[in-house]
Amino acid sequence: MSYNGALSDALAIAAHRPELSVVRASGQSMLPYFGDDAVIVVKKIDAARLRVGMIAVYVSRFGDKVAHRIIAPVAGGWLVKGYNNQQADSTVVNSGNLLGIVYATFNSVGRAPVAMAASNLPTVETVFAAPAR
Numbered sequence: 001m002s003y004n005g006a007l008s009d010a011l012a013i014a015a016h017r018p019e020l021s022v023v024r025a026s027g028q029s030m031l032p033y034f035g036d037d038a039v040i041v042v043k044k045i046d047a048a049r050l051r052v053g054m055i056a057v058y059v060s061r062f063g064d065k066v067a068h069r070i071i072a073p074v075a076g077g078w079l080v081k082g083y084n085n086q087q088a089d090s091t092v093v094n095s096g097n098l099l100g101i102v103y104a105t106f107n108s109v110g111r112a113p114v115a116m117a118a119s120n121l122p123t124v125e126t127v128f129a130a131p132a133r
Helices: 003-014
Strands: 020-026 039-043 055-059 065-074 077-081 098-106 126-128
Touching (some): 003 020, 003 039, 003 098, 020 065, 020 098, 055 077
Parallel strands (some): 020 126, 065 126
Antiparallel strands (some): 020 039, 039 098, 055 065, 055 098
16 A cells, blocks of 8 residues: 555544544554554554553654553553564653544655645654664
């Protein structure tokens, strides 16, 4: 599926549900689940509903938006880690930095168009699936 096709499908799913948003992935840490230019539908969720195995989308202590798998409960929240990372992230996910969980992914072939203005589709935020920081 093309990037525009993936984005169009994701936006159609999120269009009538205010708890859903759409982002683009950047990085390799979550392969084979998703990688560069995958389109992700994020669902807002209360932090009390988080569980091991969910993919959390959160704001790290460095200000980056990150999508990584929850691996364990810890004091003050949840420990997360990319599938391909050697170590867990240094930021604990909690109600203060949680944006949501991955609800759906659309893997695209090719790169996101540089000039999205040529398309009728909006530009979406990027979340990182990258080495732990």
